[in-house]
Amino acid sequence: MSDKVPLTKKGAEKLREELQRLKMVDRPRIIAAIAEARAHGDLKENAEYHAAREQQSFAEGRIKEIDGKLSNATIIDVTELDAGGKVVFGATVVIVDEDTGDEVTYQIVGEDEANIKEGRISFSSPIARALIGKFQDDVVTVVTPGGEKTFEIVEVRYE
Known part of the structure; x- marks a missing residue:
């Protein structure tokens, strides 16, 4: 460690x-x-x-x-980040599944903090890896066990 x-x-x-x-x-x-x-x-x-x-x-x-x-x-300290709208560690990201229209909010956190029920995903998860470095209105494709999924980033917050 x-x-x-x-x-x-x-x-x-x-x-x-x-x-x-x-x-x-x-x-x-x-x-x-x-x-x-x-x-x-x-x-x-x-x-x-x-x-x-x-x-x-x-x-x-x-x-x-x-x-x-x-x-x-x-x-x-996420509240002190000024990433200019970029998805970075600690950011809260609202995404929409382009197939279903379902909206989901995730905060990208460390592995020890991750809790999917609370909307916190590990920075090493496939979704987080696809989101990091992107901006609001970008479209990302994530390879999931059920196949590829496409999401649009509708909001990036630092709270």
């Missing part, structure tokens, strides 16, 4: 919030659960102890993962 990874400012804030919760809330709760389970005696057959140790392992792994991501992140 030595390469810099792009991350929006909102995405970095979410990761920092999760890290804070893991360190300040979850970690002490797990430590207390381990201490309580130890007090019950024999650790070999102590399900509470083993469950708490497993939670601790997961939490510590996630803390390490988030620390690594944040230390390797290039944080981009």
Whole structure:
């Protein structure tokens, strides 16, 4: 993980919030659960102890993962972008499927932030790769598992 990874400012804030919760809330709760389970005696057959140790392992792994991501992140504040209408990382793009007329809005984000249900797609996804570098009113063709799809870019925002 030595390469810099792009991350929006909102995405970095979410990761920092999760890290804070893991360190300040979850970690002490797990430590207390381990201490309580130890007090019950024999650790070999102590399900509470083993469950708490497993939670601790997961939490510590996630803390390490988030620390690594944040230390390797290039944080981009989308609101300060002046890309002149060009689709870039962090931009919100409204596209229309030329076949169906369906309108969809996507924000192009880092891989850790991507969530299709929330309209955030990874910059490495086929749609994002086709959109990046284009402008409003451009038409792009995306190769999908169901064949080629053509979209018109109707709006580009930096929010």
